[in-house]
Amino acid sequence: MTQIPAVPSHDLDADALATPPVESVDRALRILLELASAGPKGVALAELAAATGLNKTSVHRSLAALKHRAFATQDPITGRYLLGGAAAQLGVSFYGSDNLEGLLHGALVELSARVGELVHLGVLDGTHVVYLDKVEPDRSVRVFSSVGARVPAVRTAMGRAMLSSMGLERASLDAFLGEGDEPEHVWSELQGAPGRGYAREIEENEKGITCVALPVARGARVVGAVSVTVPAARMTAKRMAEIAAEIHAALGRALPEGMSAGWPRR
Numbered sequence: 217m218t219q220i221p222a223v224p225s226h227d228l229d230a231d232a233l234a235t236p237p238v239e240s241v242d243r244a245l246r247i248l249l250e251l252a253s254a255g256p257k258g259v260a261l262a263e264l265a266a267a268t269g270l271n272k273t274s275v276h277r278s279l280a281a282l283k284h285r286a287f288a289t290q291d292p293i294t295g296r297y298l299l300g301g302a303a304a305q306l307g308v309s310f311y312g313s314d315n316l317e318g319l320l321h322g323a324l325v326e327l328s329a330r331v332g333e334l335v336h337l338g339v340l341d342g343t344h345v346v347y348l349d350k351v352e353p354d355r356s357v358r359v360f361s362s363v364g365a366r367v368p369a370v371r372t373a374m375g376r377a378m379l380s381s382m383g384l385e386r387a388s389l390d391a392f393l394g395e396g397d398e399p400e401h402v403w404s405e406l407q408g409a410p411g412r413g414y415a416r417e418i419e420e421n422e423k424g425i426t427c428v429a430l431p432v433a434r435g436a437r438v439v440g441a442v443s444v445t446v447p448a449a450r451m452t453a454k455r456m457a458e459i460a461a462e463i464h465a466a467l468g469r470a471l472p473e474g475m476s477a478g479w480p481r482r
Contacts, residue, residue: 243270243278244287251288251299256386258296286391301343301391316432316440317348323470324351324442331462334445336427338374341366343392345375348440367421368394370402373429374441377415380406381431381438381479410479414460415441419448426451428459432467433480442467442477 246268250259261279265272279297282288286302320337328335328351337349344366369375370392379392386403393399409415415429429443444459467477 240278243268243274244282246270247275247278247282248287248299248303251297252303254296254298256298258291258294258298258387260296264297289387289390298387299385301388303388319472320432320442320467320470321349321351323466324349326469327351327442327444327462327466328353330466331444331459333459336374336443336445337440338372338443339440340369340375340378343369345369345372345378345441368392368397370394370397371417371421372443373415373417373427374443376402376405376409376417377429377431377441377443378438380409380415381433413478414456414463416456418451424448426456428456428463430460430463430467430477431479432471432475432477434475436480438480439475 247264250264250267259267261272261275264270264279265275268275270278279288279290282300283290286300288303289298289300290296291298316337316339324335324337332353334353335351336347338345338347340346345368347363347365347367350363367375369379370389371394379389384406389399389403389406393402405416415431417427417429419425421427424447425445426448427443427445429441431438432440432442442463444463446455446459464477471477
């Protein structure tokens, strides 16, 4: 179990160290740290009480509040508690756009011209991808998308590119899933994307359409993603790899020092 870090003595006086400003909040935070430490295996109520030094009644009461706001969840079979999707979304909210549309518009135009396909730039906003920019090829592609539109992240190549870069635990994925989503399929796509070199989505967001995407990172922090949209009839595995290479090359020429295309090293 994670040891709760001590507050430096120069920040608070002795009375403050002995008594947290809001005890109920302090209990909840300590429990959250333990849930994060436990990972996908979860943790039992008794183990949480022992690790935090709190009685079971207090822990159970705090867990009820955390579950109400989806910061904690409980395995219906084992009864063990896990970190909830809302906690993962806090991290997602940290991944801002960094004015990517202004920085990368030229690269999107170049990329669209080189591959002859529709190109999108997007960022995560909670459980959705928001389209920041869109560049269409000379030949029309019938895709229902627009700048500012929001699409469930797990159903898009861009969303999968970003989520697969963020170290999500399997239990946290549930918060991103909607009706009709297949959890194990989505999880497999997230797990496979970094090794494959690109995230993909094949006719899951829109019939007849396939997308390939790479994340965009500032240092180790993913801040967005770029995708290429292709009619499924002319998309092959070979073409996916070629498009991924084109995305990487176009972004590599446009991104400033400290930013990169692809999965950041941890």
